[in-house]
Amino acid sequence: MRNTKVAQADILTQPELKTRSEKLRLVESDTPFPMAPQKKCLEPISVGKLKTQQVYHGNFFELAASMPDQSVDIIIADPPYNASKGNSLSMESQALPGTGGAWKKIAEVWDDMTLDEYFAFTLSWLREARRLLKQTGSMWVHGTYHSAGITNVAMQMLQIEMINEVIWYKRNSFPNLAGRRLTASHETIIWAHRGGKREYRFNYEHSKSGDFLDDQLKAPGKQMRTVWDLPNNKPREELAYGKHPAQKPERLGRRLIQLSSGPGEVCLVPFAGVGSECVAAYREGLHYIGFETVAEYVDVARKRLDAAGVE
Ligand SMILES: C[S@@+](CC[C@H](N)C(=O)[O-])C[C@H]1O[C@@H](n2cnc3c(N)ncnc32)[C@H](O)[C@@H]1O
Structure with missing residues (x-):
């Protein structure tokens, strides 16, 4: 390597x-x-009844219930965006216009809720995430215009304080073939802390002077801004054991970790998919705990982590 x-x-x-x-x-x-x-593998530690360096097959709500309050340092959440084909974003179950775009439609059960279900889901998982996060910790929540507004409102209702809204600019996004709207070329990432006293970690020097060569919008030595240009392509290694329709590149998770946490800390990945953020945490020398309901994704995630060198 x-x-x-x-x-x-x-x-x-x-x-x-x-x-x-x-x-x-x-x-x-x-x-x-x-x-x-690669960083040296950490010995697993206990977090309540769970152990780190594991991707658990199961539901976030059930598994997280056995974890103590304020027990994790960073949460990277890539929840369902509720952008699936066939979903209905109306309370009355009537399709609303304007929710399309150049999105690759994900016809998956886990991504198909009514608006009221999705709002309740978002409030519930964020409330639990807030309980688990240390006062010094950070949470990063991925979204698109389908979901980021709901995340934003839910955070305000729960008094989770947003630190920044980051625009992840995807320079090679797929063109809008119908030519009826602009080419969607970004996603949103909300950086937040649990609210109250501002003790969250921010590795400011790294954000300014770190190596971000693949980002054409980051001027070396200058403060990092809230628009990030990060290629969404995944190298062969990241796809070797199977793909996920909403898979993130490892480099994105690594940036989140580098900005707001440090080696030896615990990273929680509530919606692990095929484990991109768990691998990112491992490579940055953090403990990780991932949860994923779909068995085949858990299998891919574990294979990726094995290949990365986790015992
Ligand atoms: C957007 S994907 C995450 C993709 C991930 N970032 C990656 O790169 O592989 C969201 C995942 O959350 C899982 N999921 C949905 N609801 C869940 C829940 N309640 N608990 C755990 N996982 C859940 C879905 O099966 C899906 O794989």
């Missing part, structure tokens, strides 16, 4: 490539994507 810094440095010193963007395009299309060095 190659070291990111070395691999990127190799590319950036290639004399035949003149501009930074030419060099960055090569970093982006280099397959497999250069991976950062």
Whole structure:
């Protein structure tokens, strides 16, 4: 496995490539994507009745109930966006216009709720997430315009304080074939803490001076802004054991972790899918606990983690 810094440095010193963007395009299309060095595996620890370094097959609400209050340092939540084909975003179960776009439709049971069900679901899982998060901790919640507004309102109702809304700009998003609306090319990530005293960790120096070469919007040495340009392509390793229709690239989870937590801390991934955020946590030297209801995704996640070197 190659070291990111070395691999990127190799590319950036290639004399035949003149501009930074030419060099960055090569970093982006280099397959497999250069991976950062793996951190040594941590011995699992107990968090209530659960153990870290596990992706549990089961429902977040049931499994999280056995975890103590304020027991995790970072939560990366990629919940269902409720953007599935066939869903109804009306309280009266009538389809509302305007919820389409260039989204790859996910016809999955886990992503298909009525609006009132989805609102109740969002309030419930956020309330539980808030209970589990330490005062020094951070939660990061993914969404699109289908869901981010609901997350925002639910957070305000629960007095979870939003720190930033990040726009993840997806530079290679799929064009809008019908030509009837703009090409959707971003997702939203809400960064929040549990509310009350502001003790959340922010690795400010890293955010300013860290290595974010694959982000064409991040000026080296300058403060990080709230629009991030991160390629959504996944290298072969991330897809080797099976795919998920809403799979995130590992590099995104790693950035969230690098900004707001540190090695040895505990990362909770309530909706683990095929484990991208768990692998990200592992690679950054954190403990992780993941929950996922679909057995085949759990299987892929465990295989990925095994391949990454977790015992
Ligand atoms: C948007 S996907 C997460 C994808 C993940 N970020 C990845 O890269 O693989 C959401 C996942 O949450 C799972 N899910 C939905 N409701 C759940 C619940 N109550 N408890 C645990 N997992 C759940 C779904 O099966 C789905 O795989």
